[in-house]
Amino acid sequence: MTNQFSSLLNSTLDTIGYSVENISLRAKISKTVTRMCSEGCTEQFGVKLLSAGSKAEGVSPIFASDEDFMHVYTDYICVDFGDIESGIYVIMRHLDESPPGYIKLSPLGAQNTTLLPSLHLFSVYVPNLDIVLLSSVCFRNFLPLIFSKVMPYLGLVTKVSKVSGPALALTVNRCMLDDVFSADLYADIVPALPYYSSSILEQWKERKRLYEWPSSDTIKDVSTTEGYVVPVGHKQSEEQNFEWRVCYTTGEQKLLGSLNEVQMKLYVLLKMINSCVIKGQVDCLSSYMIKNIVMWVSETCRTGIFTPNNLLRLVLQSLAFLRNCLLYSNFLPNYMIADRNLLFGKVEAQEKIELGNIIGELLHDGEFLFLRCEKLTHAMYIMCENPTLALRFRAWRNEIEELFLFMRLKAFSKIKPNMVFKSNFWYELFYEYLQDESFIETTMRLLNLFVDR
Template sequence: MASYFSSILFHAMDCIGFSRQMILLRSDIANNMYETVSENCAEYLCMEVILAGSKSEGVTQTNASDNDLMLVLRKCICVDTGRQENDFIVLEAITKDCPPGYTQLRLVNDGNMDIPDIFYMASEYDIIKGVLLLKSAGFHKFFTLVSADIPSFDGLEQKYTAINGPAFSMIVERSNYLGIKSAKIYNDHVLAMPYYSFTILTEWKNRVRHYEWPPASLIHDVSTMEGFVVPIGHKLSEEQHFEWRICYTTAERQLITSLNETQLKLYIVIKMVNKNVIKPVLDCVTSYMLKNVILWVTECSPLCIQHSSYLTRFMIQSLWFLLHCLLNNHLPNYMIPSRNLLLGKMKSDQKQTLTRLLGDLINEGDTIVLRCDKLKNAMFILVSNQSLAFAFKVWRDEVEKLILEINRNITIKTRPDMILRSSYIYDMCYEYWKDESYMVNIFRLYSLLNVDIFSLTQNGIQNFQDIVTCLDNLLS
């Protein structure tokens, strides 16, 4: 019975956009779009834009959640042992006396290279260590203030919101042609610098693994990838304002996208259970914690039993793993196991509440997923009318594919010099009309949505707004 329920859930997820094909397609196009943005803006920003988080992994639908962006300063390089280089600003990592997963940064400079003033403004001399340290708090604050001063322009209204850890959040409200309002864009921006550590990745590569994942080729690839440092210290550290967090964002993305279909769907189900069941009671389990839970559970399980009929079994196993970590006050980071993701994250009463809740969910078993309306409705339709469910899957996937292609087309056509002009909206409309493939996709989308073009032009703004609302409901 459990295996049948699990198989129904597995196939029902295909109907709402979570087949492996759609997950990887979203990931590929989203990351490709920001590679294009990065290339287009290289001259203006002097940094690389990297998409991070759920959007980059494709496990979040196109219109759901926000965009987590890393702004990587490519003229900087952080290393374990540094020396002056003519083409880079070199920073040496000082991990001694820092919490695991954090480091302090010493500016390596002999006066032969021009260093931006911010590096000196955000630096402070440490008398005990006898070195000039780059202050993460000062660097973060300066960058946030500069970004907040960027002017708005015709077609986009920027609204800055609260700082969250190393990120500063921005809301962009798009005002389109003739005043049509589309969905707001939520972006979290994190400043980062590339970090190369032989020690951390060597320990990760050589640690004992008892099963087949990750495969040897993936372990090798990940062990050669760069890490990043972001301006945030450990909140319980006395020197947190001088500390930078070490992360392996692109390596984790490669690990996630390498998962098989059952493992990917497990990750999505756990995120949905957290959002619909755990978070309304207690908002202290982050998506990043769940990602690390899934990576550990996958590594510690034989691949031979990781198929569709075991999906809910692994969901319960993941909750057991999280409960075990909670009881032991230690959830190890997958890339840096000595870094405890639970440290300083919740109070005693929150821990007790979460412990009871996880115990109740484990006892409830497979039917937890029925508390997620989107999963419950998809499973009901699949069981009651399989042909209708399949037809909806084909239609829905085609709509999202067109939206993804349209978004990619918009990104390719958008250049920084266009954005800064007051005629931005009209310039973009002109670019669209010149592109036959773009217009074909638009009219194909209208056809799939059963939109009458004549009525659309007659009724104007309200009909466009209805289309935007329909797509948000479908793809969120």
């Protein structure tokens, strides 16, 4: 029965848009669109955009409105050891005892403001250390001011601007066609500086692994990616205002891209369980934690176990892994920096008990735990009762998604950097769309698919 249920679960995910093809296409389009936007930003502002979060991974529904971006400031470089370079602003790691996964940064040439035309605003002299350090909290809190000045030039009105961790959560409104139509846009923007540290990635690369994931080629590829530092310190640290968190977003995306179909579906199911079951009772488990759980389970299990018939067993094994981290070791290691505890400062003592109890209930329920995920349960029922209808629905939704993604790609390809700051930006953009026959044809096909249903 367990194997049959797992196979049904696997095919149901295919039907509702989580096949490996669906996920890969969404991730590819998201990264392509971000790269298009990044070209203009890098040229004009020295900022490279990097898509992050569920959209970049392809596991977010196509009509989800929020976007996650990293703004990587390419004029600066952070290193463990370095010297002043011509044409680039070098920031060196201050070698002291910081919590695992966090570092302090000291700009080289800090006494010369011409060398650091903007970073001197966030540089603070620390008397007891006799050194100038970059303040992460000043850097982070400066962002809302920057965006409040930039948004009006884009014709956007900032409605909500809230700093949360390293991210600036923005809700802006764009009035289109002279108040005829307007729309709210949502984005989480994380500022970052590029960081190169051979020691961290070397330790990750040389870590002993028992099984076949990740492959040697993937390990080699990930170990050469750049890292980033984002402006947030450890919550329990007395010096958190000067600490920056190290992350390897690009490397993690490469690792997710190397997951097989069942491993990726495991990630999707755990996110569903968190959204439908856990979050309503205790909101402390993040998508990033789930991502790390999936990578640890993938590394510590034989590759042969990741088959459609084992999908339920893998879900329960992952939940058991999380419960052990919560209740026994009190330590959920970051996959890239294993000394960093993802639970510390994120999950309070009472939340650990509540989350442990919820996971215990889910493990006891077994396959019946998915009854708590209404959308998934309904889709599984249709798969059993009317498989022909389910197949027709899959073909219909996949065609809609492909057309929508094609339109999104086309839409962003029409935006030129010199158009953005013009007062008639939207009129010029609509004119560009009207000149493109393939765009108009795709729009009509998409409308017909909705009308026919």
